[in-house]
Amino acid sequence: MATATDNQLYSNVVQITQSFLGPASQRFIDRQIKTHINKEPYELSAGDMQKLAEWLKVAIALLTEDEKTVNNYTESLRKLGSTK
């Protein structure tokens, strides 16, 4: 059975998020994928990235008032989406 860590895209999203949410990243990303993409984390595909990035931007903006942090995160996700 495939696991989430076998999915390179998923691992990259978690890795980017770690710079912002540290140890809470994997739990956070898993919830966002399950809730907003309606998939298991290991099923994440490049086609889901745009929608996921939008939800992640909203969620991070709720956690910090620092616009720069939100923009940095969004930019990192956008770069990841464009390389896939």
Next chain:
Amino acid sequence: MHIRTLPKKVYSGLVILIGLYIFASFFTPVNQETLDAYNISSTQLRLITLPALLIVSGIWAATAYGFTHFKQYALIIKDSPDGKGINTLANGLGLVALQLVTTGIFSSVTAIKTVEDGLGGPGSILVISTILGLVLNLAAFYVLKKGAGQLVKLLKKPRPQTVIWLLLLGAISVFYLYLIEIGYPFPSATDSVYHHISLSAALLLVGLGNIICWYLALSAAFNLWYYQNHVQGIIYKSALRLLARGMYVIVGCSIIIQLLSTLNNSLEDLSLAPLLFVLYVLIAAIGLGFVFIAQSAKKLRKIEEL
């Protein structure tokens, strides 16, 4: 322990304990010796102690509030790698809160003349109270140190260097034991625990016990500082900063209170009022430390709820 039932359990326990504290302080016979010593009536004494009762109850409520929020966060993430360390820290904070409440109630209940006599008089009560506080502090700081150590392990970095502060603690400890040794048996300080125990008990039980407590407490604070500085995540770190700040305040004030309560013989030239004021400020600061922890837990919990 369940996340939904936790606040109900903690707050109902708090109400019972505050009720017991107020009952013991307000509705039981006042010690006549105290009234004679200060030349006041029992009503006057109760009115004087009322603000202190309210302040202490407020501080206990703050500790219960901080503990509940942090424990709830710990329960949410209990199955994650950082969940173990956070849960151990939450248990340690619970023990700090328990220590605060238990020693408060003990001093209030033992002020009742019949209880005081039953326990062998003021000297015995002082010894029991010192040992009770010491044991609870040892347990609390041991658990906090363990929790902070579990978090540091997750960093997969070399263990923090502790030589400098260990040397500093060693020097302070030697000086502290020296003060006990030269002052013993503190003939004029009847309100000091050292006056009522042998020199070896003073040095080994109270002196060494306190030093071990300080080592555990400082170690916990240092490890948490190290974790907070080296863990990844800008937003996570900012939430954790409040936890670390709360921990420093709690650990620092607990150490100073321990020091004041065991070295009160050296401070006997000071009058009671400023000493009590300092003591209440320190206890209030511990309450504030728990409010910081509640704020931190709220921020950390928000990450888990989105």
